[in-house]
Amino acid sequence: MESWDTQVVINQNSTFIANGKPIRILLDSLAIPVYVAAFSVLVLISHLVLVSNFSKRLKARLFSSNVEVEDTPNPESSSTSASISAEVREHVARHGGWIFFTYKVARLIGCLILLGLSIYTAAASDDHLGSRGMNVFGKWSKKRKRRRHHKHIFTTHEWLELAMCLTYMYASFLALISVVAKPRYSKLVSKHLHVLLLSTTAVFFYRDLYPLATYTRAPMDLYEGRILWAKIVTLIFTSIVFPVLVPRQYTPVDPKNPMAIPNPEQTASLISLVTYSFLDPTIFLAYRIPHLSHDQLPPLSDYDYAQHLKAKSFPILDLKAGAKKQHLFWRLLRVFRREYIILAVMIVIQAVSSFAAPVGIKELLRYLESRGKDTTIRPWFWIGWLFVGPTVSSIAWQWYIYIATRTLVRAECIITQLIFEHSLRIRVKAETEATSATPEASADSSTLSSPDTASLEDTPSPDGESTGASVSGHQSSLTGSTEVDTLHSRDETLQASSFSVTSGSSKKGKAKESKPSDKEDNADESKSHSSASNLVGKINNLVTTDLANIVESRDFLLVLLYIPLQVIFCIVFLYFVLGWSAFIGMAAMLLLFPIPGYVAKLIQDVQVVRLKTTDARVQTVTETMNVIRMIKLFGWEKKMNERIAEKRDKELVWIWKRQILDLINGNLNFLIPVVTMVATYSTYVRNII
Incomplete structure (x- = not known):
């Protein structure tokens, strides 16, 4: 069980044979990093062409648009330092x-270490692989007396090693650019370098680490011997440990x-997040x-500012x-599309x-039951799997909660801004129309009443009757001769936060009595104010319950x-x-699903x-608070x-x-x-019996 049945030898054409099938260069797993590097080169060249000044001028001519071309250097690079240390x-x-x-x-x-190790492997491959073969146990066989001459300049292995050398050379070039270039170019090439190193690490994990956990593969x-493990360790540090x-x-x-x-959230490492x-x-x-005051809390991230959220979502x-x-729903999904991906x-x-x-426990039980027969994966792999999988x-799941909670808070902020901005539009429109409808109202004869005393005559009493007559009589007895005419807007507005314009004209020694038509108008206006108060309850419910x-x-x-x-x-x-049990x-679950x-x-x-009863309660409370002085x-x-x-x-x-x-509903989630x-x-038990 401890042996490998895969043999790697060199034939006359210097082509690898694995399980009796020739491996082509283009289909070899070592060619994957080369493909990633080639794709990265194409993307970088395309990006540089698109952001170049020539491309911007060409776009401006084709589309006849004014496109700003940056002919001046970056102001950061124009500043000179007094010494080399200051520049550094x-x-x-x-x-x-x-x-x-x-x-x-x-x-x-x-x-650079990976490049050097790859060059050494490519240079030493002629001596190691041209004169020796490796048997099924991974041991080197006897050295041949002399190497056969081939019609090809390079063997398949040498072509692959040469390709890996070019890949590591490109990676070293990107790493050098990320060190010496400007920050914007450094960030761009760093992304390409991360993808290239991660893909190379994944290839070596599949080729050389995963077979160690099996009985049938090598x-x-x-x-390569120790050089292989040096490459893998260097790749793990550069592609996983350092970025994390x-x-x-x-x-x-x-x-x-x-x-x-x-x-701190914006600068924390990945493992810290x-x-x-x-x-x-x-x-x-x-x-x-x-006590922890608000000044001692971390500052709000700039991408969570209300101004930024509004500019992004509105x-x-x-x-x-x-x-x-x-x-x-679809509009919110467009705003938070990245988060939901x-x-x-x-x-x-x-x-x-x-x-x-569950899979790890099943495989361990199968290994114990068969005592290692007909198993391809070693038991230590499943033991580690029991830890890695739940981790x-x-x-x-924790990252899901983090992103979902952040999305929740941002959605609350955005929707609250949207509701209040729309409410402000309603109020401005109502006041504008009310003002334009009564141009005769002069500033000398109009007074602004507070929300507590506004529209007292239009507020219904607890018995359901209008209190317009009683309020008018009480006000007439206090002022002697005063006519109260309240001007209301035609649109619904926030009664708690708006002012009603009261215009009056004093009569000398006489007071006018209210006409029946005025009472009917007051009744209609009280209905409109009732709907206005209902609007307050609706807005409160929008920013709370809804x-x-x-x-x-x-x-x-x-x-x-x-x-x-x-x-x-x-x-x-x-x-x-x-089995079929x-x-x-599944049938029981489908039957209980409705x-x-x-x-x-x-x-x-x-x-x-x-929600309807909540609207009614909020409306009643709002009306009560608006006329609290009259109630007293x-x-x-x-x-x-x-x-x-x-x-x-x-x-x-x-x-x-x-x-x-x-x-x-919660009990059903446990019962089903x-x-x-x-x-x-x-x-299943009955089937076994």
Whole structure:
């Protein structure tokens, strides 16, 4: 069991033979980094051509547009320093400081080491492979007396090693550019270098590390000896360890207004983001002091500023800003498309890695049952798999929570801004129309009343009757001779935050009595004010309950993506373990599936009624607060309390129903899997018996 059955030898044409089949150069796995490097070269050349001044001038001529061409050098590069050390310090500061610059230098050294090792392997391959072969045990056979002459200049192995030398040379060139070039070019080539090094590491992992965990395969580059392991270690450090541990460089959203002190989240390393260790200083500070003030909290990230979120989202969400008329769901999905792509990837990783532990346990039990017979993977691999799988699943799930929570907060900020801006548009429009409708109202005869005393005559009493006559009589008795005419706007507006214009004309020694037509007009105006007060309740519900309902649906991908993947993987896995009994469990799950759907429908119906009762309660409370002085004046406190309590009691009834249905839904989530397991295992045991 401890031997490898794959033999690598050199034939007369100096072509590798593996399992009796010739390997072509273009299909060899070592050619993958070469393809990645060639694609990177094409992308970089295309990018340089597109951003060049010639391309900009050509685009300006073709499309007849004014395109600014940067003929002047960067102002950062125009500044000269007094000494070489000052220039070095300035260059290092532009690249993010000494830590990040040291990482770039270390990456350059690693690429040069890989280039040197590859050149040595290519130069020594003629002596090692031309005169010796490797048997199935990975040991070198006896040396031949002399090498046969071939019709080809290079062997297949030599072509591949030459290609790897060119790949590492290109990687070293990119690493050098990232060290000496300007920051914008350094960031560009660093991305290409990361992809190239990661692809090379993946190739060597498949060729030389994965076979160590099997009984039937041998490392394909074992002939290199210690040089192979030096290459792999260098690749792991340059492509994985350094990028994961080194802090990220701060990139301001607005280069003209960078943050003086960025948020730790923006400069934390990848491992710090995954483990949330960038929050440790704040947590320890809060532990040491009795109270943590807001000044001691980290500053808000510049990409979370309300101004930036508005500029990014309003062209898609706000119809007044030119957005397309679509459902709010699709517009929000366009705003957060990048976040939801990441969430979808994390869900797939979490769904796949959640089966790592069951698969590992199954393979270990099979190894113990067969005592190592007919197994291809070594047991230590599955033992490590039991740790790696849940770890990857946990990291994916935590990153999903991090991105989803950040999306939730940003969505709340954006929608709140959108609602209030629209509310301000309504108010400005109403005041403008009210002002233009009464040009005769002079500034000398008009007064602005506060929200507490505004429109007292239009407020209904707790008994349901209009209080216009009583308020007019009370006001006439106080002023002697005053005519109160309240001007209302034709549109609905916020009564709590608007002012009503009261114009009056004093009569000498006489007071006019209210006409019946005036009372009818007051009744109509009271209805309009009631709807205006209802608008206040609707706006309050929009920024509270309705907004909460919108952001709570951020996890819709769990229903559309995670649950189908889990069901498919579960059925496939259980079929290989339990056979046809897995389909019995699937049938039981399908039969019980309509029950949660029916409960969800009941929850939706109850939620609709609950929101209506909430609107009514908020409307009543808003009307009460608007006329709180009049309520105190007439002694209506008890009646208003009873009125609000009645609205609240109705709302509590529907809240109680919602909580009961949520409890039933939660119990069904535990009951349905139990019924499915009982149906599956009972049929499986009966089949065995």
